[in-house]
Amino acid sequence: MCLFQLHLQLSVSELRIIYFNKIFHVILGLCGSPQRCGGWAVGQAACKESVGLRIKRNRHIRSFEEIPHTGRNGWVNLFTYWRKDRFRNLHTHMEKTFQELGPIYRERVGTQNSVHILLPADISELFRSEGMYPERMTFQAWATHREIRQLRKGIFLKNGEEWRADRLLLNKEVMMTSAVRRFLPQLNEVAKDFCQMLSGRRSLTMDPYPLPLTSLCHSSTASCHVLYGERIGLFSSSPSLEALKFISAVERMLSTTLPLLFLPTRLLAKIGAPQWTRHAKAWDHIFSHAETSIQRGYQRLSSLKAEGVSDGGQYPGVLGQLLYKGQLSLDLIKANLTELMAGGVDTVFLYIIPHATGEDSWAKAEGDPQRALQGAPLLKGTIKEILRLYPVGITVQRYPIKDTVLQNYHIPAGTAVQACLYPMGRSPEVFPDPLRFDPNRWLSSREDASGERKGGVTDGTEAAGFRSLAFGFGSRQCVGRRIAENEMQLFLMHILLNFRLSVSCSEDVETTYALILQPRVPPMITFHKL
Ligand code: HEM
Numbered sequence: 109m110c111l112f113q114l115h116l117q118l119s120v121s122e123l124r125i126i127y128f129n130k131i132f133h134v135i136l137g138l139c140g141s142p143q144r145c146g147g148w149a150v151g152q153a154a155c156k157e158s159v160g161l162r163i164k165r166n167r168h169i170r171s172f173e174e175i176p177h178t179g180r181n182g183w184v185n186l187f188t189y190w191r192k193d194r195f196r197n198l199h200t201h202m203e204k205t206f207q208e209l210g211p212i213y214r215e216r217v218g219t220q221n222s223v224h225i226l227l228p229a230d231i232s233e234l235f236r237s238e239g240m241y242p243e244r245m246t247f248q249a250w251a252t253h254r255e256i257r258q259l260r261k262g263i264f265l266k267n268g269e270e271w272r273a274d275r276l277l278l279n280k281e282v283m284m285t286s287a288v289r290r291f292l293p294q295l296n297e298v299a300k301d302f303c304q305m306l307s308g309r310r311s312l313t314m315d316p317y318p319l320p321l322t323s324l325c326h327s328s329t330a331s332c333h334v335l336y337g338e339r340i341g342l343f344s345s346s347p348s349l350e351a352l353k354f355i356s357a358v359e360r361m362l363s364t365t366l367p368l369l370f371l372p373t374r375l376l377a378k379i380g381a382p383q384w385t386r387h388a389k390a391w392d393h394i395f396s397h398a399e400t401s402i403q404r405g406y407q408r409l410s411s412l413k414a415e416g417v418s419d420g421g422q423y424p425g426v427l428g429q430l431l432y433k434g435q436l437s438l439d440l441i442k443a444n445l446t447e448l449m450a451g452g453v454d455t456v457f458l459y460i461i462p463h464a465t466g467e468d469s470w471a472k473a474e475g476d477p478q479r480a481l482q483g484a485p486l487l488k489g490t491i492k493e494i495l496r497l498y499p500v501g502i503t504v505q506r507y508p509i510k511d512t513v514l515q516n517y518h519i520p521a522g523t524a525v526q527a528c529l530y531p532m533g534r535s536p537e538v539f540p541d542p543l544r545f546d547p548n549r550w551l552s553s554r555e556d557a558s559g560e561r562k563g564g565v566t567d568g569t570e571a572a573g574f575r576s577l578a579f580g581f582g583s584r585q586c587v588g589r590r591i592a593e594n595e596m597q598l599f600l601m602h603i604l605l606n607f608r609l610s611v612s613c614s615e616d617v618e619t620t621y622a623l624i625l626q627p628r629v630p631p632m633i634t635f636h637k638l
Contacts, residue, residue, distance in 0.1 A: 170517045175223060176209035182216035186370060189217060195366055198621045199502045199530040206531050212515040218370040220245075222505070222524035223514070226532040228574035230514045231504075234525055235574070235582050239509035241268050242584040245524055249368040249384075253391045256377055260439045262447035263587060274444060277435055278587055281426045282334075282448075288590045289478060290423050292598075294333040295591070296477040299598040302329075303606045306635050330595045331588075335445055336401045337408075337425025350397070357393035358450055362623045364390060398446035402427060402438075451588050477598055487597045489547030495578035497545070499529040500624050504580045529577055530625070538575060550576070607635040 179185050188194065194201050202224060205213055211227050222245070225231060246265065254261050263274050281287050333339055364387035368376070376384035405427045424432070426448070430441050503526040512519045519525065534542045539549070579586040579593075586592070603609070611633055618628040 168516070169513055172214075172518050172520060172523070175212055175214045175517045177214040177216070178205060178209075180216070182218050182221065185216055186218040196620050196622065199619065199625060202502070202528045203531040203534065206528070206535075210515075211537075212517060220370065220524070222526050223519060224503075224526050224528050225514055226528045226535060226538075227515075228532070228538060231527040231532075231574045231577065231581070233512060233514060234506050234508060234527060237508035237510050237512045237521075238506045238582055238584070240583075241272055242582055243267050243507050244584065245505040245526075247365055247369070249365055249373045249387055250391070252373040252377060253388050254443075256388070257392070257395075259395065260443040262440075262444035264447045264451065272583075274436065274440060275583070275587065277430070277433075278426075278444060278448075281429050282587055283590055288594060291334045291426075291591065292477045292594060294337075294423060294425075295330050295595045295598050298330040298333055298339075299595070299602040302599065303602045307606065307637060331449055331591065332401070333425070334591055335426045335448055336405050337423060337428050338401070338405065350400075353393065354397040357390045357397070360386065361390035361394060361450065366621075366623050394450055395442075395446055398442060398449060401449075402442055402445065406431065448588060451586075477594075484597070484601060485551055486547055487600055488593075489550035490600065491593065491596050492550045492576050492578075493545055493547045496533040496539070496576065497543075498619065498625055499533060499578045501578070501580075502530045502621060502625055503528050504577060527577065532575070532577075603635075606638055608638060610634050610636070 179188075205215070205224070206226055211225065211230070213224050215222060215224060225234065251261065251265050253259075254265065263271055263278060266274065282291075329339060364383060367383055368387060371383075373384060377388070405425065409424060409428055409431055427441065427445060430436055436444070505524060505526045507522055507524055508519060510521050512521075514525070532538055536542050574581065579589040619625050620628045
């Protein structure tokens with residue numbers, strides 16, 4: 109699942125963030141709270157050693173029960189969540205709780221009990237105990253929908269060997285460098301067409317409310333082009349009804365997921381509760397859209413094959429690649445592409461308000477999108493910086509497969525642990541001057557564990573690689589990552605090549621959480637044709 113949130117504003121000499129400029133409290137030090145753990149610094153130092161070593165050397169590992177917590181009764185907590193409308197402010201609630209309790213805390217909400225961490229050293233420790241088949245917390249409502257409708261699950265919902273088998277096949281189509289090379293021209297074409305669509309007038313001011321829709325249109329068009337090898341028809345003056353209905357179904361699916369997170373979905377389904385019915389109907393629509401696209405793609409490829417016509421070297425989309433290879437059944441192709449398509453659409457809120465970065469990589473690359481992106485490190489840094497401050501998904505969750513130690517507390521195998529990205533991105537312990545928007549902080553030459561560049565690094569440990577985690581980490585990280593990153597960078601590059609942008613006001617813009625992090629009110633943006 110996923111969404112782009114780019115929100116910058118021009119300044120004379122540097123890119124400066126303005127969109128979400130609410131000043132949040134920085135993470136406080138450790139002193140004061142009686143529940144606070146033995147020491148943040150101690151824990152960080154300890155995490156540089158292996159868990160095994162620490163267990164031997166440190167005779168004072170504290171018990172799980174001693175981890176600072178927000179209250180023992182999950183139902184009282186759930187009631188407080190509801191009373192204080194905390195579901196929509198989960199990210200700021202987490203940030204405040206870290207400030208009060210230190211770098212690790214437990215929270216029980218309803219029947220869910222999880223440990224929260226934010227320091228890269230601890231997240232790197234969590235990564236080391238995730239095993240060969242990493243698992244996330246499940247969206248039970250999504251799983252219930254597949255079970256009730258007797259549909260196959262895709263990688264988002266699968267676990268164990270079944271997940272790994274599908275995931276390895278999909279990695280070849282969307283994550284590997286050879287795959288990226290194949291689909292870059294599709295993404296480039298969509299980004300160019302989007303600019304073309306905006307180019308009709310010398311200057312165009314976009315109302316905040318259609319803007320998210322426009323962004324969704326861009327992202328879904330890009331994902332659709334890569335996944336199915338066809339355009340979804342959203343960039344014309346009269347976008348196709350089918351495409352608009354699909355987008356609205358994805359929006360409904362997302363907005364109805366959150367309230368179902370802490371409720372027994374099977375029971376709700378049995379009694380036909382309206383919350384459930386709305387959710388299930390939205391998924392039904394998403395599946396029927398995928399079915400139609402797959403049928404169309406299948407027929408197109410079959411007729412080309414029957415006529416002995418080659419595709420002329422044209423990329424047939426992930427669908428075509430999977431069909432040609434025949435390693436996944438049609439049911440599984442459908443299950444996975446539906447999840448990929450929903451994942452690709454739900455995220456893209458692209459509010460890019462930058463000034464020209466001074467990078468002339470496009471001219472130097474002579475129209476080759478791959479070369480252009482390679483020559484534009486600041487674009488990459490910009491995207492990372494935005495996702496640092498406004499991660500789409502506010503946490504990444506794992507269940508360690510072996511007992512581990514975090515911040516000197518014993519964490520039994522199987523505990524739900526949430527790496528909290530939003531508080532991490534704003535922590536001065538992790539990023540110097542965290543509220544400053546500075547893409548340059550990512551321009552270091554060092555690489556992290558996933559081959560990505562590190563940013564604003566404050567120490568030289570392996571954990572330094574665990575700072576840019578908006579796409580998750582390890583083998584379960586976002587499978588759409590390469591699509592998303594390249595789509596965002598190309599979009600940003602084409603916008604910069606064609607427009608100067610400005611934002612009408614510099615007032616604070618607050619964020620809200622609705623399964624993904626969103627702006628409460630998107631800003632008004634003007635595109636001035638260059
Ligand atoms: C800004 C864009 C995006 C962000 C920030 C994002 C973020 C994430 C995150 C944090 C995860 C969980 C990773 C983990 O547990 O370690 C995830 C998983 C996933 N994402 Fe994305 N995503 C984005 C775009 C996309 C796109 C474009 C697609 C599809 C084309 C996609 C499809 C998926 C799928 C299918 C999974 C589940 C992978 C698995 O369980 O193996 N995402 N995403």
